[in-house]
Amino acid sequence: xxxxNEPLPQIKLRRDNALRLLVxxxxxxxxxxxxxxxxxxxLTAIMPFDQKLIGNxxxxxxxxxxxxxxLEIAALVELSWSAMxxxxxxxxxxxxxxxxxxxxxxxxxxxxxxxxLRSGLPRDAYARARVVRSGRRYASVHVxxxxxxxxxxxxxxxxxxxxxxx
Amino acid sequence: MTSEDQISTxxxxxxxxxxxxxxxxxxxxxxxxxxxxxxxxxISMAWNADFVGDPRSGIIHGGxxxxxxxxxxxxxxLSHPTGPRSTATIDLRIDYMRAAAPGQRITARATCYHVxxxxxxxxxxxxxxxxxxxxxxxxxxxxxxx
Numbered sequence: 003x004x005x006x007n008e009p010l011p012q013i014k015l016r017r018d019n020a021l022r023l024l025v026x027x028x029x030x031x032x033x034x035x036x037x038x039x040x041x042x043x044x045l046t047a048i049m050p051f052d053q054k055l056i057g058n059x060x061x062x063x064x065x066x067x068x069x070x071x072x073l074e075i076a077a078l079v080e081l082s083w084s085a086m087x088x089x090x091x092x093x094x095x096x097x098x099x100x101x102x103x104x105x106x107x108x109x110x111x112x113x114x115x116x117x118x119l120r121s122g123l124p125r126d127a128y129a130r131a132r133v134v135r136s137g138r139r140y141a142s143v144h145v146x147x148x149x150x151x152x153x154x155x156x157x158x159x160x161x162x163x164x165x166x167x168x
Numbered sequence: 169m170t171s172e173d174q175i176s177t178x179x180x181x182x183x184x185x186x187x188x189x190x191x192x193x194x195x196x197x198x199x200x201x202x203x204x205x206x207x208x209x210x211i212s213m214a215w216n217a218d219f220v221g222d223p224r225s226g227i228i229h230g231g232x233x234x235x236x237x238x239x240x241x242x243x244x245x246l247s248h249p250t251g252p253r254s255t256a257t258i259d260l261r262i263d264y265m266r267a268a269a270p271g272q273r274i275t276a277r278a279t280c281y282h283v284x285x286x287x288x289x290x291x292x293x294x295x296x297x298x299x300x301x302x303x304x305x306x307x308x309x310x311x312x313x314x
Contacts, residue, residue, distance in 0.1 A: 030229035033218040054196035057239075058254075065193035066257040067238035071231025108222055111230040115261040 020090050020097045021045075023105055024082055031075055034068070038079060043087055047076035047129040056124065064122030064156075069147065072129060073159040074114055077143040080131035081109055081163055107166035109141060116159040125149050127156065139165055187243065194239045197232065201243060202275070209243035211236060212275040215268075226270035230304075233294055234262055236276045237306040241290040244278035245310045248288065252312045255288065260308035268303045272296040278306075288312050 017040065025031055025038055034055075039046040049055070049072045057065025086106050089095040098104045131145035141163045148155050184201035188194050194211075197219070203210040213236055221229025238257055245255040268274050278292035292306040 027223050029218050029220045029223065030231060054192055056192040059190065059192060065235065067235025068193050070234035070238060074231045074234060102224060111264050113263045114230065117259045118257045
């Protein structure tokens with residue numbers, strides 16, 4: 003069980019470090035400019051607007067492929083994060099930048115279905131994912147993305163993942 | 169090859185280049201429109217270290233495949249003989265069969281196999297240099313603006 007007397011700055015540092023290693027280890031997340039905001043174990047993915055994300059310059063609108071990639075990244079990071087949370091809190095794992103193997107392997111995407119609800123505006127986008135079911139082998143994750151209004155989704159997706167074995 | 173064929177080939181190449189240049193995200197990912205038929209499109213892109221999803225294996229992130237599939241499906245819709253003015257994705261499902269081999273070029277082929285007055289139905293495949301075994305398949309519905 004987690005140590006109730008562990009100093010707060012140490013708890014935050016441990017969690018932020020683990021999240022940073024998980025996210026910064028993926029070149030494509032960096033290239034897309036996507037980052038994650040953490041409140042306790044809750045993650046919000048943020049995709050700051052960038053000209054290279056545009057799909058239709060006349061509207062203008064964010065490319066559907068960029069939106070799909072954002073949703074898939076948010077789902078994958080949420081699933082990995084929630085799968086490692088217990089081990090991280092109990093100290094069974096201690097992710098270390100110098101040792102890539104100290105982080106668990108990433109789940110693999112089996113399939114991904116994205117539903118486009120509104121055109122993505124040239125503004126920052128946010129996403130939150132929910133692990134609907136996570137078994138030993140398979141996981142199902144639902145993810146939603148929005149821009150100015152949390153209630154007005156620009157897209158949602160359901161993804162299935164194969165969990166890393168061993 | 170006659171000079172007439174030559175001109176049409178050049179014109180085709182110019183249109184293909186302009187299509188990608190008009191889409192900043194496709195251009196940033198280094199996509200090239202290799203073929204545009206009637207309701208069919210082929211778009212490819214090179215492997216790039218920036219697009220890796222798993223640094224331990226060098227495998228391209230699924231999101232890159234999604235962007236490639238989405239662009240290719242959109243191109244197939246726009247090339248449909250009924251001449252749509254524009255299109256947008258309604259939904260897209262991608263099945264990932266296997267990891268794309270690190271370092272290899274990825275090619276997507278899409279077919280717009282049916283259109284109604286306002287909806288286009290598309291399917292696509294993505295391959296690396298082993299064209300026998302698809303990396304991923306996709307199926308989607310797109311809007312049609314006439």
